[in-house]
Amino acid sequence: MRRLGEVPTARQSTADPDHRGFVLNTTTPILHVDMDAFYASVATRERPDLRDVPVIVGGAYRGVVLSANYLARQYGVRSAMTATRARRLCPHAVVIAPDYDTFGTVSTAVMETFRRVTPLVEALSLDEAFLDVRGSMRRLGSPLQIAEHLRATIHDEQGITCSVGVAASVSVAKLASKRAKPDGVVVVPPDEVTSFLHPLDVGELYGVGEKTQAMLHRLGLVRVGDVAHTPLRTLQRAVGDALGRQLHDLSWGTDRREIVARTATAFGLGGGDPDKSMGAQETFGRDTDDRAVILRELLRLTAKVTGRMRTAGVAGRTVAITVRFADFTTITRSRTLPEATDVTQEVYRAATALYDGLGLQRARIRLVGVRVEGLLPRARVHRQLVLGEREHGWAEADRAVDRATRRFGSAAVRPASLID
């Protein structure tokens, strides 16, 4: 039997049939399904030798923790923590490099499992999704029964566990799944929404990170209930119009956002809304002030981004670069071109101009990035046909590179300056 924790109120298990009446459940048709320690679970599912060992995924040189299993978490290891700190907290943890291909494969399979229940699946990332099961209940039973069915199926087919939050709205369902972790289900019926939400710390609300949490705490708004009973205008003066409105709605669990069927676009899964920007950035192994090294990195990143853009069939007008200095201060510079482009040389020319415009001399640089914004389907881009325009030559070169990359892999063709 799957373990169920000792969380009070709304937590339910299949052994607790009292809240499974039809009337109650039609009012809680939204499921938020979240894999438990997804990367770590996938990385260890065929490694019984690691079952009882703390495991960390990520944490390469200058890296952070992408995921940690629950044993590692007992030592205080958390996602996004620096690798250094994680190793200090848990020196005997096994560190595994991420394998995104496998994560993607498992994710696709899990999302397929969801779609066998309902077409209304909104993937938020590789490892979590909202499901609207309103139309599935006649066939599959109450939302709680559907949640347990999904958990059992994913466990049997993928060898990993997940947790499910069930509620009338997406925001409450998401908070409920967090409460359900690991390997559990929490149902929050409509008449228990405020008693569920109001004792939570404001930091639990979607959109409240470290900074906003600290600001709200300074104002004496510590619990969600405090936010709920603060006038909207006061809230908006503190955190801005949009976030103030959002927090006000979330604190009453009144968001009516509908689920839109879509797959995660991350990692090339495709589907859903088209991306609005595409970018790439990389932290150097060591900080550098060498212009040649930096420009070469900008070219490599540009080629990566424009290659992805051409694969996706999009072009963009705004080119932005990011520069992070040794002291971690980070600046961005952007420039909007007259015409949208997906041509490597055009984006690179803009990126180098932006970089040189900074007028840096000996600044130690930690990271550079390139991003193209304002993406449009290439079919909607009408280029000014200038007589004798050289860019056509570059576009031809890009297409040749793309063909070669498809046949021989990304190492086969690259700009001359990137060859060692």
Place this chain on the structure above:
DNA sequence: TCTGGGGTCCTAGGACCC
């Protein structure tokens, strides 16, 4: 060996237009 990489959205100020 302090602090990744992929994104989205909001804010605010200035330019510019009507």
Place this chain on the structure above:
DNA sequence: TCTGGGGTCCTAGGACCC
């Protein structure tokens, strides 16, 4: 004349999420 106001685009920075 002595000063409006709305809308859009562009840029830079910041917060947040996974």
